Amino acid sequence: PRKIIIDTDPGQDDAVAILLALGSPQEIDLLGITCVAGNVPLALTQTNARRVCEVAGRSDVAVHAGRAAPLRRPLVTAEHVHGKTGLDGPELWEPTMPLAEINGVDFIIDTLRREPAGTVTLCPLGPLSNIAAAFEQAPDIVERVQEIVLMGGAYFEVGNITPAAEFNIYVDPEAAEIVLTSGVPVTMMPLDVTHKALATRTRIEAIRALDTRVGHFTAEMLDFFERFDVEKYGSEGGPLHDPCVIAYLIQPELFSGRRINVMIETSSDLTLGMTVADWWGVTDRAANALFIGDVDSDGFFALITERLGRL
Ligand code: BDR
Ligand code: CA
Numbered sequence: 001p002r003k004i005i006i007d008t009d010p011g012q013d014d015a016v017a018i019l020l021a022l023g024s025p026q027e028i029d030l031l032g033i034t035c036v037a038g039n040v041p042l043a044l045t046q047t048n049a050r051r052v053c054e055v056a057g058r059s060d061v062a063v064h065a066g067r068a069a070p071l072r073r074p075l076v077t078a079e080h081v082h083g084k085t086g087l088d089g090p091e092l093w094e095p096t097m098p099l100a101e102i103n104g105v106d107f108i109i110d111t112l113r114r115e116p117a118g119t120v121t122l123c124p125l126g127p128l129s130n131i132a133a134a135f136e137q138a139p140d141i142v143e144r145v146q147e148i149v150l151m152g153g154a155y156f157e158v159g160n161i162t163p164a165a166e167f168n169i170y171v172d173p174e175a176a177e178i179v180l181t182s183g184v185p186v187t188m189m190p191l192d193v194t195h196k197a198l199a200t201r202t203r204i205e206a207i208r209a210l211d212t213r214v215g216h217f218t219a220e221m222l223d224f225f226e227r228f229d230v231e232k233y234g235s236e237g238g239p240l241h242d243p244c245v246i247a248y249l250i251q252p253e254l255f256s257g258r259r260i261n262v263m264i265e266t267s268s269d270l271t272l273g274m275t276v277a278d279w280w281g282v283t284d285r286a287a288n289a290l291f292i293g294d295v296d297s298d299g300f301f302a303l304i305t306e307r308l309g310r311l
Contacts, residue, residue, distance in 0.1 A: 004123050006246075009039045010086060036129050062100045121146045124179075147185045148185070152188060153169050165273035200237035258293065
């Protein structure tokens with residue numbers, strides 16, 4: 001199985017991504033979860049990550065708290081999408097599993113130094129603050145990363161937090177720039193693909209029909225999560241952004257994209273955090289990312305439902 005660290009800000013869709021990884025031990029060896037401030041502040045994201053592990057009966061997973069803020073900016077959150085707790089929907093409880101003592105940024109550094117070079121994949125599902133902080137603190141780890149598969153950015157689908165920017169990149173554009181210029185192979189799941197991965201009513205009901213604790217918990221999260229897109233945009237369901245990252249590691253053939261150059265806007269107020277993606281190859285800038293544009297959404301939901309059913 002592929003060794004990964006999930007870096008996350010749960011977030012209902014982050015939660016489904018974690019569950020998908022935990023349900024796929026043959027393909028995924030989850031070394032640990034590092035939490036970051038994003039959808040909601042860090043105190044909530046690290047609590048939510050522990051709740052998700054407990055739902056899956058996996059209180060043994062190491063959950064670390066990382067950065068409470070972006071590298072050089074104040075935090076912007078998204079309670080309007082995820083609710084006050086970040087995980088609105090199911091009834092929530094105080095988790096009993098402990099938070100790991102070591103800081104999330106240090107955990108990323110230590111793990112990359114300890115494991116053989118080229119064997120650990122980073123899976124960022126929130127703002128890139130922890131990853132960039134680790135790269136800045138310990139430049140020696142950069143070349144040891146196997147790959148970064150992240151959720152973030154947008155090109156044809158433009159923005160979801162501003163007209164120009166996707167949330168994860170907008171919140172910490174300097175961190176995103178550090179990651180995209182690091183030289184590490186990057187695969188990006190932008191809104192272009194995640195807006196094709198919609199949790200429709202039928203798909204949510206299939207998950208509820210698992211009739212397990214994980215199935216009910218997930219369906220209740222998605223009942224809440226879809227309201228935003230369905231009510232505001234008349235969409236058929238909420239986009240399941242973050243699970244695309246994990247599904248790609250399990251079944252890459254579900255996805256397609258292009259290897260292109262992507263640059264991050266870090267100064268303009270108007271387009272801050274925009275992922276300027278050279279999809280048509282109109283510059284001679286070298287490719288630095290595999291930018292995913294399409295997904296077999298039925299195959300994607302079949303995979304999620306089946307793997308959640310194993311928990
Ligand atoms: C991203 O932002 C968050 O709201 C989601 O969890 C996802 O990671 C989508 O723009
Ligand atoms: Ca997220």
